[in-house]
Amino acid sequence: MNLTVQARRFMAGLLPLILLVGLTPLVVTNAYYLNVLNVTALNVLVVTGLNLLIGCAGQISLGHAAFFGIGAYVSAILTATYGVNPWLALVAAALATALCALAVGAPTLRLKGNYLVMATLGFNIIVNVLLIQWDDLTGGSGGLTGVPPLVLFGLPLDTDYRFFWLAWGAALIGLLPARNLLHSHVGRALRALHDSPAAAASCGVPIEGYKIKVFVVSAVYASVAGSLYAHYFGIVTPRTFDIFKSVELVTMCLVGGIGSLWGGLFGASFLTPLPQLLHVFEEHQDIIFGAVLLLLLIFLPQGLVGRLEEALARRGIGGAVMPGDSLEERP
Amino acid sequence: MSELLQVSGLTIAYGGVKALDGLTFSARAGEITALIGPNGAGKTTAINCVSGHTRPDAGQVLFNGRDILGLPARAMTGLGLTRTFQHLRMFGRMNVLENVMVGLHGTARAGFTAAMLRFPSLRREERRMAEKAMDTLSFLGLADLAGRTAGALPYGDQKRLALARALVSEPRLMLLDEPVAGLNTAETGTMGRLILALREKGLALVLVEHDMSLVMRVSDRVVVMCSGAKIADGPPQEVQRHPEVVAAYLGGGKEFGLCA
Structure with missing residues (x-):
């Protein structure tokens, strides 16, 4: 399969999705459902970035909630406390997050082995403690309130309906750079260094540099989602960005299918609303949530999208519905 | 013709074992230089030192007159030096x-x-x-x-x-680590022809190989290694008659790896 075919397949998958997203607000008018969908979109954005890291470089980050949180808090503090323009704050937050990711990633990604898991785990805990303890700046455990909504073309995005367009717009547009990266020499190099670092090096791939860069890129995805989150809810609290959020994000990648951008999208879209749906089970909801996860990982270890692609490939219609955009090209 | 690759005095020890012990050899453009020797002779280690994957304790590697020892593996392809691996290391997915x-x-x-x-x-x-x-x-x-x-x-x-x-x-030098290992006779023949075609293009080729009939057929020069050192170096016909090589390869009372 040549590269332009892959690109066309991706677009063929994206168009129905855009249509689906575009039609949703016509059907779903309940503010609560829209809110769940908006949070889903933000999760999709984070997971898209995280999937680049996990799927390409083969490194797992348990600190993406921290990057999500840094984006949210920098945006919140700059706009609520210092009155900075929200869009400017978003860019500043992304830069700050990139620097943090560089500081965490540069020393650890040079080491062989999965030291990134430990480093990011520690980083997330430190960030969380800082968010709680540095209360002059962050508002402490109660959080920071009064974050203004984003304004787009003079229109304040202060309702669930209005924010829906921005959130899903960002989630879908966010897929494009990720897809572009995967289908470039950089993406191939990242997959190569995952398979064989020695051979990749012989091909001229700067292994450590690429791992660090893809980690920074994935952190920036989380940061942008965090900034959007802060302006949407108008309040940021430390608990939103704790280690459990990081685990949840990695789980979304796993459930959807590692290394497949569609997988991330579906993982986030499935797991974000699931706890809300399980509310009907009241006190049993956590048990059922855990059981669903277990069953998924036992019976669909390759993820929702991975399984679907396999089934399609077996019937000889691989990619007809779901673009073959998975990193794991199947014959 | 001048030497494109000059390796001298390569030495590396793992613990007390010397994997390479002052190995010296060279390779020229348009020629096939074979590195042969029993298992554990240090052939792959030698290639790894040249390709930047292993850092030797001592020695010198000149490529096109430039000292490339200490350069990272990823810098080699830019200089015109590439390699293959014994265990392929394809990007399988x-x-x-x-x-x-x-x-x-x-x-x-x-x-x-x-x-x-x-x-x-x-x-x-x-x-x-x-x-x-x-x-x-x-x-x-x-x-x-x-x-x-x-x-x-x-x-x-x-x-x-x-x-x-x-x-x-389009490298100027390729290091081939066992290009025909595991291939059947027909495939070995094809690979041999391809290697000769590359020589025709003017590439310098360093070949690590156990298939002696291939080595003797295609090589311009054969470097025989044993226990990390060179024991013979010359055209295939000459090397075949070299007494130490005969002893190392054909027995003469000594088993593989037991040569001096």
Whole structure:
């Protein structure tokens, strides 16, 4: 399969999705459902970035909630406390997050082995403690309130309906750079260094540099989602960005299918609303949530999208519905 | 003809064991230099030192007159030095064309930003790489397999694919680590012809190989190693008659690896 075919397949998958997203607000008018969908979109954005890291470089980050949180808090503090323009704050937050990711990633990604898991785990805990303890700046455990909504073309995005367009717009547009990266020499190099670092090096791939860069890129995805989150809810609290959020994000990648951008999208879209749906089970909801996860990982270890692609490939219609955009090209 | 690769005094010890003990050899453009010797003689270690994957304790590696020892492995392809691996190390989940395109990574100018935003310069580069990779695949008779998943190919095709990946960047020197190991007679014949064709193109080739009939057929020079040191060096016919080589290879009371 040549590269332009892959690109066309991706677009063929994206168009129905855009249509689906575009039609949703016509059907779903309940503010609560829209809110769940908006949070889903933000999760999709984070997971898209995280999937680049996990799927390409083969490194797992348990600190993406921290990057999500840094984006949210920098945006919140700059706009609520210092009155900075929200869009400017978003860019500043992304830069700050990139620097943090560089500081965490540069020393650890040079080491062989999965030291990134430990480093990011520690980083997330430190960030969380800082968010709680540095209360002059962050508002402490109660959080920071009064974050203004984003304004787009003079229109304040202060309702669930209005924010829906921005959130899903960002989630879908966010897929494009990720897809572009995967289908470039950089993406191939990242997959190569995952398979064989020695051979990749012989091909001229700067292994450590690429791992660090893809980690920074994935952190920036989380940061942008965090900034959007802060302006949407108008309040940021430390608990939103704790280690459990990081685990949840990695789980979304796993459930959807590692290394497949569609997988991330579906993982986030499935797991974000699931706890809300399980509310009907009241006190049993956590048990059922855990059981669903277990069953998924036992019976669909390759993820929702991975399984679907396999089934399609077996019937000889691989990619007809779901673009073959998975990193794991199947014959 | 001048020496393209000059290796001298390579020494490396793991614990108390000397894997290389003052190894000296050279390779010329348009020639095939074979490194042979019993298992554990240090042939692959020697290649790893030249390709930047292993850092020797002492010695010198001059490539085109330049000291390349200490340069990282990723710098080698840019200088015109590539290699294949004994255990292939294909990028199994990618397709054949993509595997070969990775071999051109050293020639890519565009970075992360250009790739994510898909600048026109990147598209041109992608096209150029795809065309170049297809040319190389055609040369090696793999063009029909371009879209196939590399990891699912028969072993013989994977061997040629490994060659394609190293060849695509138009190196001046290729290090081939056991290119015919595991191949059947017909495949070995094909690989031998390809290696000779590369020599015709003026490449310098360093060949590590256990298949003696191939080595004797294609090599211009044979370097015989034993316990990390060179015991003989010369044209194949001469080396074959060398008493130490005969002793190391054909027995004469000594088993493999027990030579002095």
